[in-house]
Amino acid sequence: MINELERNLSPLKKQLTEHPLYEKIKTIEDLKLFTSHHIYAVWDFMSLVKKLQLTLTCTALPWRPAAHPELGRLINEIVWGEETDLDYEGRPLSHFEMYLNAMEALGVDTTLFHSNYQRLIHSSDILAEIESLVLPEAVADFLKFTFETIQSDQLHCIAAVFTFGREDLIPDLFIAMIKNMGQKDAVNTQPILYYFERHIEVDGDEHGPLALKMVELLCGNDPKKWEEATEAAKKALEKRLALWNAISTQLSAKSPVY
Numbered sequence: 628m629i630n631e632l633e634r635n636l637s638p639l640k641k642q643l644t645e646h647p648l649y650e651k652i653k654t655i656e657d658l659k660l661f662t663s664h665h666i667y668a669v670w671d672f673m674s675l676v677k678k679l680q681l682t683l684t685c686t687a688l689p690w691r692p693a694a695h696p697e698l699g700r701l702i703n704e705i706v707w708g709e710e711t712d713l714d715y716e717g718r719p720l721s722h723f724e725m726y727l728n729a730m731e732a733l734g735v736d737t738t739l740f741h742s743n744y745q746r747l748i749h750s751s752d753i754l755a756e757i758e759s760l761v762l763p764e765a766v767a768d769f770l771k772f773t774f775e776t777i778q779s780d781q782l783h784c785i786a787a788v789f790t791f792g793r794e795d796l797i798p799d800l801f802i803a804m805i806k807n808m809g810q811k812d813a814v815n816t817q818p819i820l821y822y823f824e825r826h827i828e829v830d831g832d833e834h835g836p837l838a839l840k841m842v843e844l845l846c847g848n849d850p851k852k853w854e855e856a857t858e859a860a861k862k863a864l865e866k867r868l869a870l871w872n873a874i875s876t877q878l879s880a881k882s883p884v885y
Contacts, residue, residue, distance in 0.1 A: 628853050629843050635857050636791055639864040646868075648875040655816075657878055658805070659735045662726070662819070664874050666740055667766050668793075668867075669726045671773040673709065675789045678777045679841075680706050698844055701837045708829055715821035722822065729818035754778075765873035772866045776859060783845040787856035790838035792863025802827070 652658055684699040685691050693699035714720045714728070730737055743760050750756035757770045776788050805820045846852040 628846065629839060632787075632791070632842075632853065632857050632860065636860055636864060639861060639868065642868055643864065643871065646871050646875070648871045648878070651875055651878040655733060658816075658819070659730075659733050660877060661874055662730045662733065663735055663737075663740070664763065664766055664870065666726060666730060666737075667762075667770055668870065669723050670744065671770055672789075672793055673721065673723055674777055675773060675785060675793070676702070676706055676709055678785055679782070679789065682780075682782055695844070698841060701841045701844075705837055712825065712829070715818055722826070725818065725822050725825075729822050732815040732818045763873055763877075765870045769866045769870050772862060776863075781855065781859075783842065783852045783856045784859035786838070786842045786845050787860040788863040790835075790842050791860035792867060 648661075652661055679702045680686070683695065683702050684693045710721045711719045712722060712725070714725050720728075727737065727740075739761065743762065746756055746760065747753060753774050754771060757767055757774070760767070762770075773788070776785055779785070802820065802823050805816055805823065842856060846856055
């Protein structure tokens with residue numbers, strides 16, 4: 628069933644891995660524009676991860692064993708890597724913080740992001756908050772889909788979005804472009820390069836296989852769950868494609884971020 632799901636997603640994944648966006652990121656300024664959008668996808672990814680951990684493990688007192696220890700182990704290993712990995716200087720940091728630090732090293736003005744971020748993390752109604760923020764439409768739609776998925780409480784769908792719709796979509800080509808930028812521009816590209824290299828390493832060798840196993844266990848032998856997981860993953864890829872299209876359009880126009 629997992630192979631069939633992946634086959635159903637392959638046309639969308641092909642569009643994403645062959646997207647013209649990558650060829651348009653030629654300068655540090657282009658990369659800065661990309662990261663100013665992509666940071667929201669890096670941030671909301673952690674809420675998908677934590678939703679799975681909160682549901683599949685025990686985070687309440689008094690403690691009790693997880694209902695499904697195998698699933699608990701899978702998600703705890705993923706959380707450990709995403710929330711407390713080592714940055715390029717060997718300091719424990721979440722991947723989100725690594726990315727934000729990398730943006731600042733590039734010289735990105737993160738003032739608006741920090742303002743939006745503070746409002747999001749302190750909001751009692753995150754979907755309404757997203758609507759009220761100053762955000763590009765594609766970014767807002769991406770965030771809304773993530774939190775609507777989380778609020779659905781359908782674990783198999785959340786796991787599918789996490790597994791197939793997220794961090795495995797940055798191709799090796801992107802790393803090659805950043806390395807080339809680092810040779811041409813006198814700017815600190817090491818942190819952002821490390822972030823992408825680390826994600827490819829971790830997602831391919833560790834988190835990817837664990838996440839696939841999690842989807843298999845959550846869907847089990849239920850055809851309806853497999854169908855719902857497939858549709859959720861497709862929507863996640865469509866939202867990513869819309870985000871890539873929006874950034875690509877802005878790069879072509881060389882317009883301001885917002």
